[in-house]
Amino acid sequence: GQNIDQPTEMTATEGAIVQINCTYQTSGFNGLFWYQQHAGEAPTFLSYNVLDGLEEKGRFSSFLSRSKGYSYLLLKELQMKDSASYLCAVRVAAGNKLTFGGGTRVLVKP
Amino acid sequence: DTGVSQDPRHKITKRGQNVTFRCDPISEHNRLYWYRQTLGQGPEFLTYFQNEAQLEKSRLLSDRFSAERPKGSFSTLEIQRTEQGDSAMYLCASSYGTGDGYTFGSGTRLTVV
Numbered sequence: 001g002q003n004i005d006q007p008t009e010m011t012a013t014e015g016a017i018v019q020i021n022c023t024y025q026t027s028g029f030n031g032l033f034w035y036q037q038h039a040g041e042a043p044t045f046l047s048y049n050v051l052d053g054l055e056e057k058g059r060f061s062s063f064l065s066r067s068k069g070y071s072y073l074l075l076k077e078l079q080m081k082d083s084a085s086y087l088c089a090v091r092v093a094a095g096n097k098l099t100f101g102g103g104t105r106v107l108v109k110p
Numbered sequence: 111d112t113g114v115s116q117d118p119r120h121k122i123t124k125r126g127q128n129v130t131f132r133c134d135p136i137s138e139h140n141r142l143y144w145y146r147q148t149l150g151q152g153p154e155f156l157t158y159f160q161n162e163a164q165l166e167k168s169r170l171l172s173d174r175f176s177a178e179r180p181k182g183s184f185s186t187l188e189i190q191r192t193e194q195g196d197s198a199m200y201l202c203a204s205s206y207g208t209g210d211g212y213t214f215g216s217g218t219r220l221t222v223v
Contacts, residue, residue, distance in 0.1 A: 041216065042114075043212075044214070045213070087152050098211075100153045102151055102152045
């Protein structure tokens, strides 16, 4: 099976940067996904990494190191609307099933 | 296409009753997934379909749970003899092939009283 760990909660100030770490242990790794989920809403796709390195998409960036079983999501120029849970999910080679971590709740304060 | 649709949005049922949820995926998506999410936790995998074939079912899923996708389009998830522990958000997602992430529906929130 997969074991995915991420912090439970983080607090940051509007305009600042926050980095959410995710570590995983899995066999047959075939990609790592980050999703954003506002309270009471469905998760929405943010980013996808399958090769080592940094993927940048506007204010959000995601990094992957497969040898370390490690990823992070970087949120820059934080806005109040970024207050949400951020879910790390791992895909294995067989099929397209995603296994999710418990999520990191980010609270952005003024 | 309006995305992934789930019905109903909310369901309150008495313990011991059966409930059925429906999911309509994005029309060109051949894969459909069911997840369950409780407050403060990440989504937990239940089962998934490729077209009409159910390819995997979680070992954590009791035999009170059954899912179908008879024509490879919409899917239903049935829970028989509901228990209070079944109270959760039930999320459906779809994808095309294996190269894409999921698109989630808004979920069905089940409360068993």
